[in-house]
Amino acid sequence: MEQFDIAIIGAGSGNMIINRKFADKKVAIIEADKFGGTCLNVGCIPTKMFVGSADAAQHVLGAERFNLSAQLNGVDWRGIVSRIFGRIDGNVAAAEQFRRDNDNVTVFKSHAHFVSDHVLELIDAGDEANSPAAVAEQRISADQIVIAAGGHAHIPDHLSQLPAVMDGSVVLHTSDDIMRIEQLPQRMVIIGSGFISAEFAHVFSSLGVEVTVVARADALLRRHDVAVSQQFTQCAVEQWDVRLNTTVIDIVATSDGARVVLSDGSAVECDSILVAAGRNPNTPGLGLHNTSIEIDEGGRVIVDEYQRTSAQGVWALGDISSHWQLKHVANHEARVVQHNLLNPQNLKAARHDAIPSGVFTSPQIATVGLTSAQAQELGLDVVESTVDYKEVAYGWALADPVGFCKVIVERSSGLIVGAHIVGAQATTLLQPIVQAMSFAVPAADLARGQYWIHPALTEVVENALLRVRL
Numbered sequence: 001m002e003q004f005d006i007a008i009i010g011a012g013s014g015n016m017i018i019n020r021k022f023a024d025k026k027v028a029i030i031e032a033d034k035f036g037g038t039c040l041n042v043g044c045i046p047t048k049m050f051v052g053s054a055d056a057a058q059h060v061l062g063a064e065r066f067n068l069s070a071q072l073n074g075v076d077w078r079g080i081v082s083r084i085f086g087r088i089d090g091n092v093a094a095a096e097q098f099r100r101d102n103d104n105v106t107v108f109k110s111h112a113h114f115v116s117d118h119v120l121e122l123i124d125a126g127d128e129a130n131s132p133a134a135v136a137e138q139r140i141s142a143d144q145i146v147i148a149a150g151g152h153a154h155i156p157d158h159l160s161q162l163p164a165v166m167d168g169s170v171v172l173h174t175s176d177d178i179m180r181i182e183q184l185p186q187r188m189v190i191i192g193s194g195f196i197s198a199e200f201a202h203v204f205s206s207l208g209v210e211v212t213v214v215a216r217a218d219a220l221l222r223r224h225d226v227a228v229s230q231q232f233t234q235c236a237v238e239q240w241d242v243r244l245n246t247t248v249i250d251i252v253a254t255s256d257g258a259r260v261v262l263s264d265g266s267a268v269e270c271d272s273i274l275v276a277a278g279r280n281p282n283t284p285g286l287g288l289h290n291t292s293i294e295i296d297e298g299g300r301v302i303v304d305e306y307q308r309t310s311a312q313g314v315w316a317l318g319d320i321s322s323h324w325q326l327k328h329v330a331n332h333e334a335r336v337v338q339h340n341l342l343n344p345q346n347l348k349a350a351r352h353d354a355i356p357s358g359v360f361t362s363p364q365i366a367t368v369g370l371t372s373a374q375a376q377e378l379g380l381d382v383v384e385s386t387v388d389y390k391e392v393a394y395g396w397a398l399a400d401p402v403g404f405c406k407v408i409v410e411r412s413s414g415l416i417v418g419a420h421i422v423g424a425q426a427t428t429l430l431q432p433i434v435q436a437m438s439f440a441v442p443a444a445d446l447a448r449g450q451y452w453i454h455p456a457l458t459e460v461v462e463n464a465l466l467r468v469r470l
């Protein structure tokens with residue numbers, strides 16, 4: 001059995017750990033699928049490139065607001081797909097080749113399965129690029145193991161077990177394959193109302209697809225601050241066919257697609273169905289029952305603040321263990337593991353405060369920290385302030401009727417505990433607030449301790465901060 005100093009399971013965020021500082025370590029990187037993982041292949045990066053096309057289409061479709069006459073004359077779906085994946089696939093291949101060129105790293109294109117805390121079985125290790133010895137042996141051991149195996153799209157049983165799905169007459173797409181479909185559908189049903197639903201509804205509707213969103217709750221993005229959720233739901237209803245408080249009870253194949261039967265007795269005809277009902281960690285299949293690595297009730301690997309699992313010398317990071325399924329969180333955790341592997345006597349803790357997120361939909365959404373409801377649940381004495389885009393000059397320039405910036409500030413400390421922005425450039429506008437929260441800069445200092453470019457859209461943030469009355 002070949003022995004390694006370090007074995008990394010998953011070449012998504014796990015692939016960024018090894019650098020020149022590990023030159024004297026013998027490293028195994030085991031990847032069952034493509035280098036780059038979810039973010040590069042089927043997640044953040046391709047979705048945002050599709051959002052680029054969708055936003056461009058929206059500029060044309062909304063040109064009248066600016067007293068311009070413009071028409072969207074066509075959408076070259078195949079062209080969009082090949083531009084996006086032409087760029088991505090080249091990077092994926094280069095990332096794998098870069099690793100294969102590292103003298104101290106062995107790449108295994110295999111599925112890793114724990115046999116014990118420090119021994120991995122490599123399943124389907126038949127890739128000819130693997131070293132013959134490794135393929136023959138099928139097991140490796142390592143002093144340190146990093147689990148960076150990510151997550152996968154969840155298809156609820158009540159959908160996957162429908163007869164038409166089971167017999168293959170209806171296909172349920174997920175974010176894994178919807179971006180590579182051959183043709184742009186005419187009518188799409190999206191099941192779920194979180195991040196992925198919001199982003200793909202924007203993408204496909206902007207490209208001319210009739211989109212129906214089926215949400216089991218009474219609002220979309222309901223884990224967001226209520227002001228965001230309400231505003232977004234209102235905007236969604238104006239753009240798409242939104243069915244709230246509704247579930248799918250059956251799906252039947254039709255001559256040109258499918259009929260989705262809903263709990264309110266109605267049915268929607270479509271030619272494509274996207275399930276966006278959350279993502280689960282990839283712990284099943286890892287063989288963790290053979291180890292002392294513990295998982296929580298959600299199937300996540302349990303880690304401490306240093307990203308250590310309950311098995312000595314085994315670490316975990318990213319979607320397999322994190323409560324935040326976000327790439328910037330996985331990247332941060334990978335940097336923490338990188339430091340801790342090299343500095344066992346001086347461990348660094350991961351930081352999980354002031355984690356921002358963006359939803360790249362229409363309108364764009366950015367959020368950090370507590371919602372109003374969470375602040376209330378925690379019994380915090382807070383002051384809130386909201387400024388609409390239409391109250392600042394650049395909001396006039398953008399003719400944005402719906403955007404706003406809301407900040408939530410703790411009265412006693414004057415520190416920002418949450419902020420929520422809806423509207424153009426929301427994800428960019430949020431960053432000064434993330435910075436202030438990370439470095440404990442009070443709201444008043446952030447507002448008046450620096451210049452804000454006039455009349456940039458950042459004035460909406462400045463004014464929301466200035467309007468806080470402690």
Ligand SMILES: Cc1cc2nc3c(=O)[nH]c(=O)nc-3n(C[C@H](O)[C@H](O)[C@H](O)COP(=O)(O)OP(=O)(O)OC[C@H]3O[C@@H](n4cnc5c(N)ncnc54)[C@H](O)[C@@H]3O)c2cc1C
Nearest residue numbers: 010012013032037038039043044112150318319325326327
């Ligand atoms: C459609 C979509 C859009 C997203 N957009 C954003 C966004 O805009 N911003 C953002 O911050 N986040 C976004 N995310 C979330 C983000 O992609 C993830 O949080 C992030 O990629 C997780 O990284 P990871 O390294 O933990 O896992 P992954 O990137 O999933 O990497 C895990 C790797 O492990 C491999 N693997 C799994 N099991 C095994 C095994 N047993 N043996 C060997 N290899 C294995 C997998 O093949 C995979 O390559 C998006 C996700 C999706 C699905």
Ligand SMILES: NC(=O)c1ccc[n+]([C@@H]2O[C@H](COP(=O)([O-])OP(=O)(O)OC[C@H]3O[C@@H](n4cnc5c(N)ncnc54)[C@H](O)[C@@H]3O)[C@@H](O)[C@H]2O)c1
Nearest residue numbers: 156192193194195196197276277278279325326358359360
């Ligand atoms: N821009 C970004 O940062 C970005 C974009 C996409 C995805 N992501 C990450 O990926 C994760 C997964 O995205 P997602 O949209 O799939 O999950 P999500 O958790 O955001 O939303 C899941 C949705 O599915 C619904 N749902 C769950 N079970 C259901 C069922 N049985 N029937 C009907 N509806 C059901 C939920 O009510 C919710 O509306 C996100 O939580 C996010 O962390 C991030």
